[in-house]
Amino acid sequence: MAQAADDGPSCYSRFVNEWFCLDYVRDRQDEIVDATVEHLLITVSAVLLGLLIAFPLALLARRVTRLESGVVGFSTGLYTIPSLALFPILVPFTGLSALTVVIGLALYCLTILVRALLDGLRAVPDDVRESATGMGYGPTRLLLRVELPLALPVVMGGLRVATVSTVALTTVGTLVSYGGLGDLINHGRQYDFRAELLTAAVLCVVLAVLLDVVIVLTQRVLTPWTRQGAGA
Amino acid sequence: MRLFADTWRYLTDAASWTGSGGILARLVEQLLLTVTALGLAMAIALPLALWLGHLGRGGFLAINISNVGRAVPTFALLALLVTLDWPGSQTFGPYGRAGLATLIALALFALPPLVTQSYVAMREVPPDAREAADGMGMSGSQKFWRVELPLALPLVMSGIRLALVQVWATATIAALVAGPGLGRIITEGFANDRYSQGIGAAIVVALVALVLELAAAAVQRAVDPMRGAGQGRPGTAGGAGEETESQDPATTSAAASRLP
Numbered sequence: 249m250a251q252a253a254d255d256g257p258s259c260y261s262r263f264v265n266e267w268f269c270l271d272y273v274r275d276r277q278d279e280i281v282d283a284t285v286e287h288l289l290i291t292v293s294a295v296l297l298g299l300l301i302a303f304p305l306a307l308l309a310r311r312v313t314r315l316e317s318g319v320v321g322f323s324t325g326l327y328t329i330p331s332l333a334l335f336p337i338l339v340p341f342t343g344l345s346a347l348t349v350v351i352g353l354a355l356y357c358l359t360i361l362v363r364a365l366l367d368g369l370r371a372v373p374d375d376v377r378e379s380a381t382g383m384g385y386g387p388t389r390l391l392l393r394v395e396l397p398l399a400l401p402v403v404m405g406g407l408r409v410a411t412v413s414t415v416a417l418t419t420v421g422t423l424v425s426y427g428g429l430g431d432l433i434n435h436g437r438q439y440d441f442r443a444e445l446l447t448a449a450v451l452c453v454v455l456a457v458l459l460d461v462v463i464v465l466t467q468r469v470l471t472p473w474t475r476q477g478a479g480a
Numbered sequence: 481m482r483l484f485a486d487t488w489r490y491l492t493d494a495a496s497w498t499g500s501g502g503i504l505a506r507l508v509e510q511l512l513l514t515v516t517a518l519g520l521a522m523a524i525a526l527p528l529a530l531w532l533g534h535l536g537r538g539g540f541l542a543i544n545i546s547n548v549g550r551a552v553p554t555f556a557l558l559a560l561l562v563t564l565d566w567p568g569s570q571t572f573g574p575y576g577r578a579g580l581a582t583l584i585a586l587a588l589f590a591l592p593p594l595v596t597q598s599y600v601a602m603r604e605v606p607p608d609a610r611e612a613a614d615g616m617g618m619s620g621s622q623k624f625w626r627v628e629l630p631l632a633l634p635l636v637m638s639g640i641r642l643a644l645v646q647v648w649a650t651a652t653i654a655a656l657v658a659g660p661g662l663g664r665i666i667t668e669g670f671a672n673d674r675y676s677q678g679i680g681a682a683i684v685v686a687l688v689a690l691v692l693e694l695a696a697a698a699v700q701r702a703v704d705p706m707r708g709a710g711q712g713r714p715g716t717a718g719g720a721g722e723e724t725e726s727q728d729p730a731t732t733s734a735a736a737s738r739l740p
Contacts, residue, residue, distance in 0.1 A: 328645070328689035330652040332663050333682030336670040409550075416553035420653060423667075430555060437559040437657060445563055449556035456551030 260443050269443035276444070280432070284451055286346070287428025290421065291414050291459070294350045298357030298410065305358070306365035307391075320366070323358040331356070331420045339424060349421035356417060357410045364406020368399030401474055404467040408460055415456040429455075486676035491683065503665060503684055509576050510661035511688075514648045516575070517586035521647075522640065524587075525594035533602020533632070534624050542599055546592035554650055558585045562657045569657065576660030582651070589650055590643040597639025601632035630705045637703055641696035645689050652685055 259269035273280065302323075309319040334352045342348040372395050380394045396403075419430030427434065429448040436445030468475065490496050497503045532538045561581035562569045572579030605628050613623040655663030662685050669677030701707065 325686075325690075328649055328686040328693075330649055330663065330666060330682055330685045332652045332655060333666045333670075333678055333685070336666075336675075336678055337682075412547070412551050416551060416555075419553040419555045420656070422555075423656070430553070433553075433556050433559050434656070437563055440563060442563060445556075445559055449553070449560060452553050452556055453548070453551045457548065460547075460551075 260441070265440065265442050267442045267446045269447075272443035273447060280447065280451070283429050283432050283448065284455065286426070287415070287418055287430075287452070287455060290346055290349050290353070290418050290426065290428055291411065291455075294353035294414050294418070295357055295407070295411050297350060297354035298361050298414075299407070301354065302358050302361035302365055306362050306369070309362070309366060310369055316366070319362060323362045326355050327359045331417060332423065335421065335424045344424050344426075346421075346426045348424050349418065349426045353414050353417055353421075357414060360406050360410040360413070364403050364410075365399070368402035368406075369395055371402055372398045397471070400467065400471050404463060404470075408463050411459050411463060412456045415452060415459060419452060483675055483679070487680045487683070490674075490676040490680040496677070496680070501664070501668075503662070503681065506660070506662045506665055506681075507684065507688070509574070510648070510651050510663075513575055513579070513582055513586060513651050513654075513661060514644070514692075517583050517651075518590055518640070518644055518647050520583070520587040521590035521594055521643065525591050526598055526636070529595045529598035530602055530624075530629070530632070530636075533599045534620070534628060536603065539599045539603065543596050546595040549588065549592045552588075554585055554589045555653055555656055557588060558582065558654065558657050558659070561585055562659075569659075578654065578657055578659040581657070582654040582659045582661070585654075586647050586651055590647050593643045593646065594639055597642065598632070598636045601635030601639070602628060604635060605631045634700060634704045634706070637696075637700040641693065641700055644696050645693050648689050648692055649685065 258264070258271055259266040260272050305319050305323070309316040331352065334355070335348055338348045338351055342351060376394065376398065377390065380390050385394065419427050419433055421427035422430035422434040425431065429452050432444050432448035433452075435441065436443075436448065495502075499505070529542060532542055558578075558581060561567055561584055562578050567578075567580035567584060569578040569581065571577050572583070575583060609627055609631060610623065613627040618626065651661045652663030652666060654661050655667045658664070662681050665681040666678045666685075669675065669679075669681060
């Protein structure tokens with residue numbers, strides 16, 4: 249650190265290429281913040297869009313039992329399409345934009361989210377459902393006031409897995425130039441810029457852990473009853 | 481519509497399959513990568529997770545570590561490994577360019593599902609089966625090999641199955657660092673405006689994923705100790721295969737006999 253007092257960056261230059269470099273972080277702060285924000289926005293929009301699509305799909309699969317294996321099979325099948333191909337396939341429709349990445353990632357979320365929603369709703373005890381019906385709850389009120397809150401722990405579990413894997417998969421969006429931190433990783437690899445590569449990779453993990461913590465805390469607030477007694 | 485016709489023509493043209501950069505060569509490369517990476521990951525994850533599950537301790541830590549592992553983007557890992565002096569991007573035997581880096585990245589990628597699922601599988605073994613084994617005077621290792629492992633095997637297998645398909649699908653990402661596998665054909669196709677080639681190779685990847693899934697499901701059924709016993713199993717194996725089971729007429733009877 250003593251040399252760091254010299255003029256100019258100490259740990260990255262044409263001759264020095266260190267993995268850990270705080271000077272890099274300071275010099276390219278704007279670029280790093282922009283990439284992180286883009287990464288965060290893409291991830292969050294993708295998971296929310298996925299949730300928006302998964303919800304009606306899960307309700308449909310539950311209502312029409314014959315469709316269930318079809319819906320689950322469809323959402324699982326989407327997962328086998330390589331992300332490497334899905335993003336370019338979407339480009340003619342959505343252009344080279346963040347939307348391309350968001351749609352692709354939302355489709356990948358479906359596999360996890362549809363199953364989590366179905367499992368969660370299935371875990372609601374029958375007698376709870378019957379009591380609510382007996383108390384005069386209609387189907388909509390039953391779903392919103394009784395079934396969804398009780399399904400929340402399982403659904404949130406799925407949401408955690410979906411979010412963490414989406415943070416990781418967003419990096420592949422660099423294929424269409426919207427990969428958030430993935431763009432920095434790709435640039436760092438192409439130009440052998442070690443500090444950039446490692447900083448972006450570490451930030452990806454930090455982002456995933458932070459989002460995970462946010463979801464866990466949200467779940468605690470939303471389901472206060474799981475904290476008392478045995479828990480979910 | 482023309483795109484479909486072009487893709488069909490690409491897939492039915494023998495020239496796209498043969499040659500050093502053809503579909504067949506890349507397919508074999510990717511299969512080899514997938515199997516080796518999964519084997520490596522299993523060699524590390526299974527003994528560790530099963531042993532921890534047997535002890536019933538350390539699982540919280542193991543699962544949390546593997547959850548953090550899930551957050552590490554495979555692309556970032558791959559880029560790091562390729563940029564490092566070792567393993568770098570040099571050709572590694574039949575695994576192609578950047579073969580070693582891809583193998584390591586994929587093996588690490590497969591660890592989290594294997595560790596989590598195997599540990600959970602061991603903990604799902606009914607306590608009364610465990611107590612019965614103790615009561616019969618079985619030693620720790622006898623209990624592990626004769627009671628816990630056979631009962632945990634279906635869930636362990638479903639974890640392996642999940643990892644297999646995920647590793648296969650993820651292996652295409654190696655193309656982002658000009659690595660081996662079918663991903664190369666996909667990126668080459670899109671980069672040169674040959675959409676039929678990109679889509680065609682993607683279809684091959686998806687179809688092979690399906691074949692791997694079905695094959696693994698068949699193996700999973702074969703190792704199920706409760707198969708044919710008129711009893712429900714503790715904790716059914718992960719949902720992914722339930723719908724494929726009913727599609728196969730030969731197994732419907734086996735599945736039906738599993739019902740109480």
